[in-house]
Amino acid sequence: MSGKKILIVDYDAKNLEHMTELFTPQKLTIVTANDGQMAYEKYQEEKPDLIILEAMLPKLHGFDLTQKIYGETKGSVPIVIVTGLYKGAQYRNEALRSFGAADYFEKPFDDNQLVSSVMNLLSDEIDIEEELPDPDTVLSYLSQMSKKTASPSKEEKLS
Numbered sequence: 216m217s218g219k220k221i222l223i224v225d226y227d228a229k230n231l232e233h234m235t236e237l238f239t240p241q242k243l244t245i246v247t248a249n250d251g252q253m254a255y256e257k258y259q260e261e262k263p264d265l266i267i268l269e270a271m272l273p274k275l276h277g278f279d280l281t282q283k284i285y286g287e288t289k290g291s292v293p294i295v296i297v298t299g300l301y302k303g304a305q306y307r308n309e310a311l312r313s314f315g316a317a318d319y320f321e322k323p324f325d326d327n328q329l330v331s332s333v334m335n336l337l338s339d340e341i342d343i344e345e346e347l348p349d350p351d352t353v354l355s356y357l358s359q360m361s362k363k364t365a366s367p368s369k370e371e372k373l374s
Contacts, residue, residue, distance in 0.1 A: 251275025285315025
């Protein structure tokens with residue numbers, strides 16, 4: 216896991232310190248921010264592999280930040296929301312379905328579950344661009360497949 220970078224965002228200095236301590240043993244590079252605007256700037260500068268953020272952030276709300284980054288990265292940078300304010304299934308569902316969050320935790324959270332979720336999300340990352348064929352190869356393949364499965368024409372049926 217070394218070489219991975221995470222961005223941790225929380226307006227509360229104690230929470231920020233606690234989460235930083237949680238991930239220090241994981242040999243991750245940790246970048247922190249204490250408001251949404253700073254978090255977005257750090258995201259752009261640092262290019263983290265994963266972001267953990269409090270939903271309730273000054274300057275740029277955590278849900279808006281999640282949606283913005285998800286839109287820009289098309290989900291390639293997992294975002295884990297940790298919040299003390301937005302509790303309940305409706306907020307969790309909205310964060311996961313509408314805003315693109317990869318996971319959602321309510322404070323107080325179980326430290327081990329958070330670390331486990333983050334480490335799983337980091338290990339699930341694969342560089343799919345190398346595994347996908349180029350568009351021409353796909354089109355060629357599809358063209359060949361459609362010729363094989365095309366129904367015979369009227370002339371072919373008559374002969």
